[in-house]
Amino acid sequence: YPLRRQRQMCIRDRQNTIIQEIKDRSYEDDESILTKYKQYYYFYKIKKNENYPRYYIQKTKNSKSYCYFDPESLSKKYSQFKIGPIITSYDEKYILYSVDYTGDLKYTLFLKEIFSKKTKKIFDFQISNNYLFHPNNTSFYYVQYDTKIRKCKLYHYDLITHKNTFIFEEKEQDYSIYLSLSTDEKYIFLYSTRYENDHIYLVEDLEIKSLFHHSHIEYSIDHYKDKFYLLTNKDKKINFELYESDNLKSWRKIVKHSNTRYIQSFFLWYDSIFLSIRENGFPKLIRLSLQNYSSTNIDFLPAFSDYSFPDNLNPNNHKLKISYSTYSQPTIIYEYDLKTSKSKIIKHKKLKNHNPNKYNEGYFKIGKLIVNYLYHKDKVKLDGKHSYPCYLYGYGAYGVIDDPSFDKYTMSLVDRGYLYCIPHLRGTKFYGPQWYQDGKLLKKKNTFKDFQTTAEYLIKKKYTSPDKLVIEGGSAGGLLVGACLNMNPSLYNVAIMRVPYVDCLTTMLNPDIPLTSTEYSEWGNPTKYKTHYDYILSYSPYDNIDCKKKYPHIYIDTGLNDSQVQFFEPLKYFAKMNQNIHFKNQSRTILMDIKSDSGHSGSSKRYQSFIDESKVLSFILKYN
Numbered sequence: 001y002p003l004r005r006q007r008q009m010c011i012r013d014r015q016n017t018i019i020q021e022i023k024d025r026s027y028e029d030d031e032s033i034l035t036k037y038k039q040y041y042y043f044y045k046i047k048k049n050e051n052y053p054r055y056y057i058q059k060t061k062n063s064k065s066y067c068y069f070d071p072e073s074l075s076k077k078y079s080q081f082k083i084g085p086i087i088t089s090y091d092e093k094y095i096l097y098s099v100d101y102t103g104d105l106k107y108t109l110f111l112k113e114i115f116s117k118k119t120k121k122i123f124d125f126q127i128s129n130n131y132l133f134h135p136n137n138t139s140f141y142y143v144q145y146d147t148k149i150r151k152c153k154l155y156h157y158d159l160i161t162h163k164n165t166f167i168f169e170e171k172e173q174d175y176s177i178y179l180s181l182s183t184d185e186k187y188i189f190l191y192s193t194r195y196e197n198d199h200i201y202l203v204e205d206l207e208i209k210s211l212f213h214h215s216h217i218e219y220s221i222d223h224y225k226d227k228f229y230l231l232t233n234k235d236k237k238i239n240f241e242l243y244e245s246d247n248l249k250s251w252r253k254i255v256k257h258s259n260t261r262y263i264q265s266f267f268l269w270y271d272s273i274f275l276s277i278r279e280n281g282f283p284k285l286i287r288l289s290l291q292n293y294s295s296t297n298i299d300f301l302p303a304f305s306d307y308s309f310p311d312n313l314n315p316n317n318h319k320l321k322i323s324y325s326t327y328s329q330p331t332i333i334y335e336y337d338l339k340t341s342k343s344k345i346i347k348h349k350k351l352k353n354h355n356p357n358k359y360n361e362g363y364f365k366i367g368k369l370i371v372n373y374l375y376h377k378d379k380v381k382l383d384g385k386h387s388y389p390c391y392l393y394g395y396g397a398y399g400v401i402d403d404p405s406f407d408k409y410t411m412s413l414v415d416r417g418y419l420y421c422i423p424h425l426r427g428t429k430f431y432g433p434q435w436y437q438d439g440k441l442l443k444k445k446n447t448f449k450d451f452q453t454t455a456e457y458l459i460k461k462k463y464t465s466p467d468k469l470v471i472e473g474g475s476a477g478g479l480l481v482g483a484c485l486n487m488n489p490s491l492y493n494v495a496i497m498r499v500p501y502v503d504c505l506t507t508m509l510n511p512d513i514p515l516t517s518t519e520y521s522e523w524g525n526p527t528k529y530k531t532h533y534d535y536i537l538s539y540s541p542y543d544n545i546d547c548k549k550k551y552p553h554i555y556i557d558t559g560l561n562d563s564q565v566q567f568f569e570p571l572k573y574f575a576k577m578n579q580n581i582h583f584k585n586q587s588r589t590i591l592m593d594i595k596s597d598s599g600h601s602g603s604s605k606r607y608q609s610f611i612d613e614s615k616v617l618s619f620i621l622k623y624n
Helices: 002-024 433-437 445-460 476-487 504-508 517-523 530-539 568-577 606-623
Strands: 041-046 054-058 066-069 094-100 107-113 119-133 139-145 151-158 164-169 176-181 188-194 197-204 207-213 219-224 227-232 241-245 252-255 261-269 272-279 282-289 295-297 306-308 319-325 332-337 342-347 359-366 369-376 390-393 419-423 469-474 494-498 553-559 590-595
Touching: 002 606, 066 094, 094 119, 119 151, 119 176, 139 176, 151 176, 164 207, 188 517, 197 219, 207 219, 219 261, 227 261, 241 261, 319 342, 359 445, 369 445, 390 445, 419 445, 445 469, 445 476, 445 530, 469 476, 476 494, 494 606, 504 517, 504 530, 553 568, 553 606, 568 590, 590 606
Parallel strands: 390 419, 390 469, 469 494, 494 553, 553 590
Antiparallel strands: 041 054, 054 066, 094 107, 107 119, 119 139, 139 151, 151 164, 176 188, 188 197, 197 207, 219 227, 227 241, 241 252, 261 272, 272 282, 282 295, 306 319, 319 332, 332 342, 359 369, 369 419
16 A cells, blocks of 8 residues: 555656646746737737636727636636637627537537627527628628537528528538638638538528539638639649639639649738648748739748748738747747738747757658657767657548647657657648548558558667657547557557547448548448448457557547547447456556546646646656
8 A cells, every 4th residue: 555655646746747847838828919900909818827818909009908808717617618719790899709618519609799798698509610790790600510510501690680590501411511701801601511522602691602513622712802712623633723713703823733732721911822832741831922923932931840820810911920830949920021021020938948959850751751750959869879768649631731830748758858750641631632642541551551660660770669669649640549559569668549539430330420421531431332341440440459469558538528539439449458468467558538528629728738638648658
């Protein structure tokens, strides 16, 4: 008993140490940059020991601020309080906001007056987090879920008459819908989409008009300064082209297709289009003039970084905020002047006990596979003479690209001498849509092969060893980890599986489970095609557990209210894995954490997230 108590105290001390490290790498007191929308200025502020920001408005740049939305106070009696989008009316008199109280993605929708405390609950049944004001400011559009958490119905609600009008339903079970507002706020578009397929409608009062409705084509549309802009892969241009039009009928190509350059997205601002592209996998941001479409590279961004356009409210402002972070560099915000093409740093807060210059960032190239890495200069030397503990993270699905961004949690491992690696697997769009297509459906195993190839490379180069290698993945990344464990568990010492999608065949066979039907184009439809059934069965983590193989130490977490990967899926996996002889005789440890008050994204509370992550990091440090 005394020894057990001593061990518990050691674990608690380690967790407390890690929690403090996470706090030191967080902006516990933080404030956004004051930004003008139309008449008024807006910013938000979060305080130390509080979980949610407060939102403020000012009538002039130097006037006193007024708190118009206070989630911190509203959340006090709730264990979960996930805030949806905060949408401001065009006349700046109201906001629409939503709250998910359980983590199951079902939102309650509220209307609040900006300059008073008056708040009204509008709906609390099957509402999604997608809604927009009508241009009249006295009504709004919203998207409703079906019972399977599929966004499928569009409604209009009048705030004066309280009339709720049905407009559209997407009946195709593998499609879901969402609303989008044009940059100039003149048009509202409705997308009906599944992976690699888009239909677009124009919302006109209480009706919709079909604009694009073709199979196996993707579209993204916007409007600004009397022109429509369309990004599409029509005509088999897999890496996308950009068009403009005055009338939605005749389109002129302004950016042509390239076999080596993938156009991810575009952003309209002031007198320019900003293109986010991948050039042979490397991210770039390019500015195109709206006058003559001449191009300029935005060159203050690092070769690999995660960049965004935060808190830009009015596109008529010639100054644009661009932020970025890397593995070692916390967020820096630049102000880019479109009149002068000059940029300056307007926010660069330093963190306690963190110096970005103490770290090395770079990448390995294994054939075509790129692997980003981070390590502490004083604690790791990649000379092949010493092996180090290594943390290898993977996802590899839905085309999602994991560009380097600052992670306050993983740094607790890096600062203890870990090599941190993320491979850009097939199943992502790192090299473009073809790279994604090569890691989905009947090519899904390529994702697992790439991840295992990365592990083998790191071991072969003697950067790490099987007894020092930790792997982690969440959701579809949990499937990746589970599949790789079955392929060759001897490569890994610890596996972290977050809300893992591990019983994929059973899930894909049941269309009544939330999200199953919308996932057919990603994983396949085993109810319809035997080839899909057999292929998913061949890699399904649950179905391929071997009760005699020696698996690594395993940590699994899930949320009781998870509607995307429901808790019984990882629980079922945990129960079966416990029958493995090495977990039975306790030569290996398997642990499962079921959070009773959260869903797929974990806790909405900032400080609870710190605690939850400290548990995972403590598990890694105990067994690795």
